[in-house]
Amino acid sequence: MHRGLLSPSPPMSTASSRPRPPINGDFYDWFSTLPDEVNAARLKLRDFMSGEWEPQANGYWERAEFPREYLVGKMKELDLLHGAYTPERAGMATVMDGLLSMEFARVDPSLATFFGVHAGLCMGSIALCGSEEQQAEWLPALRRWDLIGAFGLTEPDVGSGVARGLTTTCRREGDTWVLNGQKKWIGNSTWGDIVIIWARDEADQSVKGFIVRTSLPGYSAETMQGKIAQRTVLNGLITLSNVRVAERDRLQRANSFADTQRVLVTARCGTAWQGVGCAMGAYEHSLRYAQERTQFGKPIGSFQLIQMMMVKMLGNLTAMIGLALRASELQDRLGPKDEMSALAKQFCAAKCREVVQLARESMGGNGILLEFHVARLFADAEAIYSYEGSNEINAMIVGRAVTGYSAFV
Structure with a gap:
């Protein structure tokens, strides 16, 4: 039986x-x-996640399925992105x-990734x-979830080294750009409407x-198989074969990897919060289990x-909540x-683990059975630990700031 975190549950014993x-x-x-x-916004989402999504989360995770129409419809109902990237949210956006x-990750980190890719990385890039x-053309439709976005940076042979080793290329031909290359691990890319693609200009290496509209000729995305973490969100292997993109769809204020980095830094606090949520869900499930489960004639929580x-x-x-909250406020x-965002991500992801x-x-x-929920969070934490800058990369960012020396290769 699947139970929401906040729903009443029958005691496993009447020992106490x-x-x-x-x-x-x-x-x-x-x-x-x-x-x-x-x-109020946080608790509205909590009601949906605990009350409606949690009872079905394990099934979708086990089958590696993403119910896109259902979830996009729910995102529209919840209206989570109302005012996003407008002065209305200035001062509290992060x-x-x-x-x-x-709140997404507290119940299902897969949905936190779905949300973060669309709202943080794709919308943030624009x-x-x-x-x-x-911004006027794309952001309103993305806020309403009428369009779904993705973010294509990581490549099959280039993960943490994208700053210097980006292999996807772009070449200008008149009023269009020709893109060639591959991107890997790209959430939402197999079914979304647009993907932000980062490429190196053949002319000047910038x-x-x-x-990139996913309907363009030459764009294809294959769903990755065999994941042991965040199985519900669909990650794609994108192949770009002479994809022609109009100059008007080139991000006009992106001219170097420093601009790409601005997007990553801005979104990284959200990944720290994913670690908080995943840890919170695991702790709360564990605590309920300790209150209810009996061995040797009494609840194990008494040991x-x-x-x-x-x-x-x-x-x-x-400690994770305090660090993530302070980093976001700053x-x-x-x-x-x-x-600051690197420290929050590094610490929260490690402590989540x-x-x-x-x-x-x-x-x-029982901890390895999906029905008790923690097994899924246990596996999903490995993805949080790895993406948005690995633990070591984020540590070196902070180390460089506090020592004044760069340890990067």
């Missing part, structure tokens, strides 16, 4: 009639410091988007690197960005070793800073 403390991953009440409208990412005309696991998980989670106030491991361990053999 003592009232159970509430299941709450926000032990220090961080979210009470946020404006009412921010919490916090708002981060909290939404957390907002930061597009002309005013391009990096440029393009809004010292299980309580130590709970405290370790809660300590990590509480980004909203001062603008993106590479080292610890939390899901403890949560799985606390459940014993």
Whole structure:
């Protein structure tokens, strides 16, 4: 049986009639410091994720299926991107988007990736690197979820080294650009409407960005198979074979990898929040299990070793929330800073890994069964740990900032 995190659940034993403390991953009440409208949006999404999506999340994960029409319809109903990339959200944009990412990941990190690729990386590329005309043309439809976006940077043989080793090329011919190459791990690319493609100009070796319609001749995307993490979101291997893109669809303010980096830095806080959400979901499921599961005649939550696991998980989670929230607030106030978003991502992704491991361990053999939910979060945490800059890359970004020396090759 599948149960929502906040829904009542029948006790697994009547060994103890003592009232159970509430299941709450926000032990220090961080979210009470946020404006009412921010919490209202967060809790609206939580209601959907816990009440409607969680009971079916394991099935879609196990089958590696993404119910696109259903989920896009729900995104339209929730209207999560109302005011995104407008003055209406100025001052709280990073916090708002981060909290939404957390609520997605608390139940299903696959949906957090779906949201982050569309709203953070695709829309962010157009907002930061597009002309005013391009923003007016594309952002309203993306806000309404009438169009679905993707972001194509990583390549089959180039991951962390894209700054210097980008192999996808672009060549100008009159009023069009010809794109050739491949992109790998690209979420939403097999069924979305547009993909932001980053390519190296054959003429001057500079990096440029393009809004590529997936209907263009020469564009193809094959769904990647065999993933052990975030199986619900569909990642694609894109092949670009002489794809012709109009000059008007070249991002007019993207002329170097530094511009690509601006998008990555801006979106990286959202990935830190994904780590928070994944850890929060694992902790809360584990805590409920500890309250209900009995061994040797009493709830396992009464044993010292299980309580130590709970405290370790809660300590990590509480620190993660504080770090992600402060990094997001500073980004909203001062603008993106590479080292601050890198620290948030590095720390939260690493601690998420610890939390899901403890949560799985606390459940014993049941921890590897999907029906108890933690197994899925345990696997999905590996993707969070790896993307948006690996743990080591983000550590070197922060290390360079604090020591003054670059350790990059």
